[in-house]
Amino acid sequence: MKLDELEKAIPSVILKRGQAYRLDDRIAELEEVEEGDYRAEVEGSELYIVEVRIGAEGEIEFSSCDCPFAMEAICKHQAAVMLEIRDRLPAPASSGKGRSRQPKKSLADRLAALSKEQLVGLLSEYAKEFREVKSRLELFFMNAEGTVDEKQLIKLIRGYVKRYSERDGFVPYRHVPRAVEGARIVLEKARAALDQGNALPSIRISFCALRELTDLIHSCDDSDGIVGGLAEDGLELVGEAVEEIAPSLTASERRDLLRSILRETELPLLSDWLLDLLRISLQLVNDEETRAIWEASAGKLEAEYGDSYSASFFAREMAPMKYDLVRRFDGEARGAEFLRENMEVPEIREKAIREAIESSLYEEALRLAREGEDEDARRGYPGLVDRWRKLRLEVYRLTGERQLQRELTEEFAVSGDYSYYEELKGLYSPEEWPEVYARVLTAQEQGGGWRAQAMYVRLLVEEKEHDKLLEYVEISPGRIVPYYKELVGPYPEETYRLFERHIEAEAADASNRKQYKQVCKIVKELLKAGGRETAERIVSGLRRTYSKRPAMLEELDKLGL
Numbered sequence: 431m432k433l434d435e436l437e438k439a440i441p442s443v444i445l446k447r448g449q450a451y452r453l454d455d456r457i458a459e460l461e462e463v464e465e466g467d468y469r470a471e472v473e474g475s476e477l478y479i480v481e482v483r484i485g486a487e488g489e490i491e492f493s494s495c496d497c498p499f500a501m502e503a504i505c506k507h508q509a510a511v512m513l514e515i516r517d518r519l520p521a522p523a524s525s526g527k528g529r530s531r532q533p534k535k536s537l538a539d540r541l542a543a544l545s546k547e548q549l550v551g552l553l554s555e556y557a558k559e560f561r562e563v564k565s566r567l568e569l570f571f572m573n574a575e576g577t578v579d580e581k582q583l584i585k586l587i588r589g590y591v592k593r594y595s596e597r598d599g600f601v602p603y604r605h606v607p608r609a610v611e612g613a614r615i616v617l618e619k620a621r622a623a624l625d626q627g628n629a630l631p632s633i634r635i636s637f638c639a640l641r642e643l644t645d646l647i648h649s650c651d652d653s654d655g656i657v658g659g660l661a662e663d664g665l666e667l668v669g670e671a672v673e674e675i676a677p678s679l680t681a682s683e684r685r686d687l688l689r690s691i692l693r694e695t696e697l698p699l700l701s702d703w704l705l706d707l708l709r710i711s712l713q714l715v716n717d718e719e720t721r722a723i724w725e726a727s728a729g730k731l732e733a734e735y736g737d738s739y740s741a742s743f744f745a746r747e748m749a750p751m752k753y754d755l756v757r758r759f760d761g762e763a764r765g766a767e768f769l770r771e772n773m774e775v776p777e778i779r780e781k782a783i784r785e786a787i788e789s790s791l792y793e794e795a796l797r798l799a800r801e802g803e804d805e806d807a808r809r810g811y812p813g814l815v816d817r818w819r820k821l822r823l824e825v826y827r828l829t830g831e832r833q834l835q836r837e838l839t840e841e842f843a844v845s846g847d848y849s850y851y852e853e854l855k856g857l858y859s860p861e862e863w864p865e866v867y868a869r870v871l872t873a874q875e876q877g878g879g880w881r882a883q884a885m886y887v888r889l890l891v892e893e894k895e896h897d898k899l900l901e902y903v904e905i906s907p908g909r910i911v912p913y914y915k916e917l918v919g920p921y922p923e924e925t926y927r928l929f930e931r932h933i934e935a936e937a938a939d940a941s942n943r944k945q946y947k948q949v950c951k952i953v954k955e956l957l958k959a960g961g962r963e964t965a966e967r968i969v970s971g972l973r974r975t976y977s978k979r980p981a982m983l984e985e986l987d988k989l990g991l
Contacts, residue, residue, distance in 0.1 A: 432490065433490065433512065434488060434516070444505065444509050447506035451472065451474075451506055452510040456472055456474070457472055457473075457510055457514055458470075458473050460515070467481070468482045468511065470514075472511065478495055478497045480495045480508050480510075481495075484519075496604060580634070584642060586615065587639065588642065591610075591612065602651055603653055610643070610646070610657055613639045613643055616639045617663055620635035621667060624667060624670060624674070629671040632667060632668075640661055640664045640668075640694070643657055643664070644698060644699055647661070648698070662706075668710055684720065688724065691707060691711045695708065695731060704731060704744075705747045708724075708727075708731075712724065712751055718759070725755070728751070732745060750781060752768070753765065753769065753778065756768045774805075776802075779818075780821070783795045783802075787824065787825065795821070795825050802818035803819060816842075819838060819842075826838065839857060840869075843870055844870055844873040844882065846880075846882040846884060851870065871886065871889060886902075887902060887913075900921055907928045914929070914955065929955070929959070933968055934968070936952060937975070949982075966991050
C-alpha cells in the first residue's frame with residue numbers, strides 16, 4: 431500500500447473516521463524519529479501510540495497502533511496519521527516514481543541557525559502555551575544552592591501526571607512511562623545538586639519527587655514497576671546525600687535533618703520505602719538523644735502495623751537496625767544477648783553465624799546454621815533452608831572439610847546453580863570427575879525443576895552431549911530454534927525435520943499478520959541452518975494449505991522462495 435493509494439486500500443468508513451480525527455486535531459504529536467519512521471500520539475478514548483514506516487517510493491512498509499482494533503486491521507488512528515504524513519510530504523516527482531525526499535536537517539541544526547532573539551521569543555511563546563515547557567525552563571534555572579521552589583517542582587510532576595491520566599485520575603499501564611516524566615526530570619535535578627556538592631537541596635528535591643510518586647503509585651497500574659523504580663532511585667539519592675553530609679553536620683543540624691527524614695515516614699509509603707528511610711536515617715544517630723528520636727519513630731511505625739503479616743515482615747527487617755543501635759550504645763555483651771533473644775529472625779541468625787565465622791568459632795556457626803535448617807524445614811521455608819546450608823558450606827571451605835564440602839556443593843549444583851557446578855568440578859581430579867559429572871547430569875535430567883532443567887540443557891551444549899540434546903529438543907520441536915546451531919552439524923536431517931514440525935504447528939495456530947510474520951521468522955532460521963530445500967518444500971506446502979489467507983501469502987512472498 432502506498433500513501434497515494436490510501437483511498438483504495440483502506441475501507442471508506444475507516445478512512446472517513448481517520449479524516450475526521452485529523453480535522454478535529456486529534457493528532458496530539460507527530461514526529462519523524464528517523465528518516466521514514468514516524469511516531470504519533472492520537473487522542474481517542476485514550477491516548478494511543480501510532481508508528482508508521484514509509485519507504486523511499488512512498489510505500490507504507492509498516493504500521494501499528496496500540497488500540498484494541500489495530501490487532502486485526504488498520505484503525506482510524508493509523509488512517510489519520512497516514513493522511514497527515516501524506517499531507518506533510520512533498521508532492522510526487524514528475525517521474526511518478528514516488529515522493530522525492532529532501533535531506534532533512536536535525537532539530538539541533540535548525541535551532542543552532544536561529545538568532546538569540548529568535549530563540550528567546552520561541553521559548554517564551556512555548557512557555558506561555560505549554561505548562562510543562564514553562565515548568566521545565568524554571569526548573570533549569572533554579573539555583574540549587576538557594577531555596578528549592580517545591581511548588582514549582584510539584585507543578586511540573588503533576589502536569590505530566592494530569593496529562594496522561596484518565597478522567598477519574600487513574601493512569602493506565604500504557605501511559606505510566608510518560609506520566610512519570612516530570613518526576614524523572616526532578617530527580618535528575620536532585621542528582622545534579624548532589625553532584626555539585628549541594629546535599630541538603632538534593633534531599634529536599636528528592637523528597638518532593640518521592641511524595642508525588644507515593645500518590646501516583648496508589649492511582650496507576652505500575653505493573654512494570656516504573657513508579658516504584660523511580661521512587662527507589664530517589665531513596666538511593668537521599669541515602670547518598672545523607673552519607674556525604676552527615677560527618678560535617680553540627681549536633682543541632684544532625685537532629686534537624688534526622689527529624690526531617692523521619693517526618694517523611696508519616697506518609698502512606700510502601701513498607702519497603704519506610705524501611706529504607708529508617709536505614710538511611712540511622713546514619714544520623716550518634717548519641718542518646720538522636721537514638722531516642724529514631725526509636726520513637728520506629729516504635730510508632732511498628733505499632734501502626736498491628737498484628738498483620740506486614741507487621742511480622744516489618745519487625746524482621748527492623749531487627750538488624752535495632753541490633754546495630756544496641757551494639758553501638760549498649761556494648762558487646764548486650765548485643766550478644768539481643769542476638770540470642772531474636773534468633774527466630776533470619777537476618778539476626780545470619781548476623782550471629784557470620785560473627786561466629788569472623789571469630790573463628792566454627793562449631794558455633796555450624797550449630798546455629800543446622801538449627802536454622804531444622805526449624806525452617808519444619809516450617810516449610812526452603813529458601814531459608816538453603817540460606818543456612820550455604821553458610822554451612824562457607825564453614826566447610828574455611829575448615830577444609832573436603833568431603834562435606836563436596837557433598838553439599840553437589841546438592842547445590844544438582845538444583846541448578848551453575849556457579850556450584852564449576853566449584854564442584856574443581857573439587858575432583860580429572861580421573862574422578864567423569865563419574866561425578868554423570869551423576870549430576872542424571873540427577874538434573876530427572877529433577878524436573880526449571881532451574882535444574884535450564885542448567886541440564888546448558889551442560890548438554892557445553893559438554894557437546896549432542897545425542898541427549900537431540901532427545902531434549904524432540905520432546906518439544908519449538909526448542910529447535912535456540913539449539914539448531916549445536917545440532918545441525920551432527921544431525922542435519924533430524925534438525926530440518928524438527929524445524930518442519932515446529933513451523934507447521936506455528937502456522938496451524940496463526941490467525942493474524944503478527945503470527946504469520948513469526949512463522950516466516952522461523953523459516954528464516956531454517957535457511958540460516960542450511961535447510962533451503964526443506965524451507966522451499968515447507969513454504970510450498972503452506973501456500974497450498976493457506977491459499978485463502980492473503981496476509982499469510984504476502985508474508986511468505988517476502989521470503990523470496
